Amino acid sequence: MSILITGGTGSLGAYLTKALLKEGLGDHLVLFDYRPDYERVAEFAGRVEIVSGNIADWPDVLRTIKEYKVRKIFHLAALLFTESMERPYAGFKINLEGTVNLLEAARMYSVEKVIFASTIATYGPGLPEPVKEGAPQVPESLYGIAKLAGELWGLYYHRQYGIDFRALRFARIVNAGRSGFGTALFPSSLIEDAVLGRRHEVNVPGDYRVPITYIKDAARALVMLYKASDVKRRIYNINGILPSAGEIVDSVKAHIPDAPVNFAKNTEAPPLPMPLSYDDTRASEEFGWGMKYDLDAMIDDFIQEVQKKHGIGRER
Numbered sequence: 326m327s328i329l330i331t332g333g334t335g336s337l338g339a340y341l342t343k344a345l346l347k348e349g350l351g352d353h354l355v356l357f358d359y360r361p362d363y364e365r366v367a368e369f370a371g372r373v374e375i376v377s378g379n380i381a382d383w384p385d386v387l388r389t390i391k392e393y394k395v396r397k398i399f400h401l402a403a404l405l406f407t408e409s410m411e412r413p414y415a416g417f418k419i420n421l422e423g424t425v426n427l428l429e430a431a432r433m434y435s436v437e438k439v440i441f442a443s444t445i446a447t448y449g450p451g452l453p454e455p456v457k458e459g460a461p462q463v464p465e466s467l468y469g470i471a472k473l474a475g476e477l478w479g480l481y482y483h484r485q486y487g488i489d490f491r492a493l494r495f496a497r498i499v500n501a502g503r504s505g506f507g508t509a510l511f512p513s514s515l516i517e518d519a520v521l522g523r524r525h526e527v528n529v530p531g532d533y534r535v536p537i538t539y540i541k542d543a544a545r546a547l548v549m550l551y552k553a554s555d556v557k558r559r560i561y562n563i564n565g566i567l568p569s570a571g572e573i574v575d576s577v578k579a580h581i582p583d584a585p586v587n588f589a590k591n592t593e594a595p596p597l598p599m600p601l602s603y604d605d606t607r608a609s610e611e612f613g614w615g616m617k618y619d620l621d622a623m624i625d626d627f628i629q630e631v632q633k634k635h636g637i638g639r640e641r
């Protein structure tokens with residue numbers, strides 16, 4: 326009887342694995358990933374199973390769920406926002422067909438619980454803020470469209486087949502070691518570069534804001550939702566904090582005064598096709614959710630994580 330984490334060697338997958346092991350919930354963890362990042366999960370060697378496979382490939386999904394006698398699933402594998410925009414057909418195969426594959430295999434093999442990493446990109450722009458879960462969802466991005474379909478598919482499989490489907494709508498997740506491109510890496514790459522003494526030109530204006538959540542809070546929210554004995558509404562916002570780019574740089578420089586970070590000239594704020602603030606009272610009421618990392622705590626912990634990873638002593 327195993328717990329499967331799709332995208333298990335990705336950023337959130339690795340932090341979730343750590344959180345589950347810490348809680349004593351990780352006796353049989355299977356990390357499923359189509360490009361397993363063995364280094365990222367090296368610290369769990371011998372305690373988890375790593376399976377290379379593609380959620381868009383039906384036989385891969387079926388074989389894994391059957392072979393490992395999977396009973397619970399955290400479904401995190403996805404192409405993220407920008408990459409789905411660049412590769413729309415791959416976005417469909419992975420984010421939509423992959424989710425349907427997983428739910429269907431879960432139905433066939435009597436998986437009890439599926440926890441889905443959804444996103445605030447399932448909302449479109451122009452909604453009254455803070456946005457509540459019941460607000461109309463008319464996403465403009467392909468990423469948001471596929472994730473919304475995944476939510477609806479999951480709710481259907483709950484109603485029709487009794488799978489305990491639950492989901493969280495996350496804001497942008499911040500952590501070290503994030504790969505990708507464009508402004509989607511903001512502010513993760515800026516903080517990491519600052520710690521490593523790498524020159525970094527911030528490619529958004531100083532007053533640019535995007536809601537962000539520290540990865541440890543995101544992983545903790547998934548575990549809290551997983552552990553909740555009963556949930557009423559199944560899908561929950563996890564609100565982020567909303568510092569400006571200038572405030573983030575100030576906070577980084579308060580920790581690392583000589584960080585070689587500056588703003589690029591004449592940048593324009595990239596359009597954000599979704600609102601900025603979200604009401605997550607529902608998550609607080611139903612499973613006790615509350616954010617732990619404000620901006621300063623996030624930056625402090627982020628710096629320590631990068632230093633640990635690179636064996637750097639802490640200088641202040």
Ligand SMILES: NC(=O)c1ccc[n+]([C@@H]2O[C@H](COP(=O)([O-])OP(=O)(O)OC[C@H]3O[C@@H](n4cnc5c(N)ncnc54)[C@H](O)[C@@H]3O)[C@@H](O)[C@H]2O)c1
Nearest residue numbers: 332335336337358359379380401402403442444495497498
């Ligand atoms: N990063 C964010 O800002 C953010 C925000 C909201 C929601 N989410 C959601 O959280 C989840 C985890 O995101 P993350 O930040 O860890 O991203 P990530 O890119 O670090 O991890 C995703 C993992 O999924 C794997 N993957 C991709 N396609 C796959 C496929 N076809 N089959 C198997 N594995 C595949 C990748 O190899 C990667 O390891 C995703 O579902 C994402 O949509 C992320």
